[in-house]
Amino acid sequence: MEPDSTRPVLCTHCNGENLVGKRAMSVFCRHCRKRLILEDYRINTYHSVRLFATCGDIYVDRTGQVISPIRVRNLTVQGKVKGDVEARGRVEVTGTGELRGDITAPLIRVEEGGRIEGFCRIGALPDNWLRAAFPVK
């Protein structure tokens, strides 16, 4: 595989680094052998799962409602989210957004009118913080 056609992603289960194709939609982690979703999601309905994990971004629309723990790269909340969030990038809650749950992320932004409630770990935190927050079972 040519280097230009690949990108590095961190496993949402074990934090191991994987090199994946740019167009790949899912792969198996070479460290823990679990399936990794690489797609971006736009949620505009009710969505409830045991774990909502992707190496891409999640965008929760105004009409969207997610009841689940989330592991994601970037999360934008316009609707409602209930569950713990671990983001490797940015968590953004817009004026209509509501997020209830613990947040672990390097960066957070809450627009005027947006609501969040939960324990936050914001900043460039050591990797073991993430492991402590979401231990591999």
Add this chain to the structure above:
Amino acid sequence: MAEPQTPARGDFPTIIGPDAAFKGELKFEKGVRLLGRLEGLVESPGQLEIAEGATLEGDVKAGNIRVDGSVKGNLRASGKIQLSASAKLEGDLTTARLEVAEGAVFIGKCVVGSDAAAKGGPAPRMDDAAKHAPQPVKK
């Protein structure tokens, strides 16, 4: 809700200098810029700015709070809390608006929302989404 007025950068009537260490209860009307060290309780309808290099240990209740330095304690603002890139906050936070710059570190419980700041308690619970969940078919 009328947001407390934010004083301009150099418009703080009170400045606690970099060589000063204050211990106790601090109350003020307009604004205080902290450059040194403060330990205790702070209460004000105005603005509190904790400059880079300054440290604050204790609880704060103010209109607007800007953190450039490090804080160990609970912050409550009726207006806005700003954490700049050099900010370090260890404690709980309750405010109507929150701005966090890239590089800021914050560890603690967080309640953001206009209702939360006005009432002084945690934000009201969102609609119980579980009631909209698909119901299992009863046989």
